[in-house]
Amino acid sequence: MSVLCLVELDAAGPTDGSLRALTFARELAGPVTGGPALIAVLFAAANRADAAQLGRYGVTEAYVIEPEALDGYAPQAWARTLQGLASLVLAGAVVAAGTDRGHEVLAHLGALTGQPMAANCLSARPAADGTIAVARQRWAGLLIEDAVLSGSPALLSVATDALPPAEVDAPAGVDPPAVHVHEPDLAPADLAVRAEISAGAGSAGRTVSPRWRSWPACSAGWSGCPGWSPARAGGRTPSRSARPVPRSPRSCTWPAGSAGRSSTWRAARAPSTSSR
Numbered sequence: 001m002s003v004l005c006l007v008e009l010d011a012a013g014p015t016d017g018s019l020r021a022l023t024f025a026r027e028l029a030g031p032v033t034g035g036p037a038l039i040a041v042l043f044a045a046a047n048r049a050d051a052a053q054l055g056r057y058g059v060t061e062a063y064v065i066e067p068e069a070l071d072g073y074a075p076q077a078w079a080r081t082l083q084g085l086a087s088l089v090l091a092g093a094v095v096a097a098g099t100d101r102g103h104e105v106l107a108h109l110g111a112l113t114g115q116p117m118a119a120n121c122l123s124a125r126p127a128a129d130g131t132i133a134v135a136r137q138r139w140a141g142l143l144i145e146d147a148v149l150s151g152s153p154a155l156l157s158v159a160t161d162a163l164p165p166a167e168v169d170a171p172a173g174v175d176p177p178a179v180h181v182h183e184p185d186l187a188p189a190d191l192a193v194r195a196e197i198s199a200g201a202g203s204a205g206r207t208v209s210p211r212w213r214s215w216p217a218c219s220a221g222w223s224g225c226p227g228w229s230p231a232r233a234g235g236r237t238p239s240r241s242a243r244p245v246p247r248s249p250r251s252c253t254w255p256a257g258s259a260g261r262s263s264t265w266r267a268a269r270a271p272s273t274s275s276r
């Protein structure tokens with residue numbers, strides 16, 4: 001299976017969460033047989049794509065979208081780009097780190113493709129019938145759900161504590177993956193929401209001052225809990241679908257030893273009959 005993986009960058013290169021997502025995606029893709037299996041996608045200048053480092057994490061091919069084609073963070077435009085690349089490389093799955101951006105981009109991609117999304121995954125295993133069996137965190141890690149994800153491409157975000165980043169044991173002398181510059185086909189509506197970084201007056205460099213141009217209603221819903229929360233010991237629940245379901249009322253029962261409020265609330269006080 002060919003797997004597309006969104007790689008986010010910071011000043012030092014791929015973020016820790018993205019390296020974990022690459023490790024997860026590599027295991028999902030399986031052995032390379034006759035073509036690219038793990039394709040990385042980076043929204044950055046081509047010189048920021050470290051092919052040697054990507055190769056050490058099992059990447060067999062990489063695509064970069066340079067600022068000249070798409071500058072700043074635009075979630076729907078990023079999702080549209082992933083949609084086009086998934087069709088180009090015939091990806092069976094699209095993976096991203098369980099970060100704010102990863103979740104938001106995959107939610108938009110789910111809206112564009114009509115495919116369900118499994119958020120905060122801990123593991124994923126392809127089945128013979130084309131579905132993917134996943135285990136994922138729910139309720140901030142209090143619950144681990146076993147679900148079956150259907151549809152193509154499958155959309156998965158990786159819980160940030162799902163597994164450690166791990167390089168492959170590749171023999172010496174293996175060529176790094178090819179890096180291609182990709183120009184996405186975008187519509188003006190894809191850029192309706194975009195974060196920009198402007199240069200501060202009198203500053204020596206670029207300052208981080210993002211501002212959102214607009215905030216239209218989001219039509220994509222996704223099911224899951226914040227990926228930063230560590231997984232806690234708890235029960236597992238089976239599910240035959242990773243599609244969002246109506247949210248049930250929160251339970252008033254807190255975990256043992258919790259410092260939270262008691263689940264027992266005082267009854268309404270009766271009117272006092274005492275007099276001064």
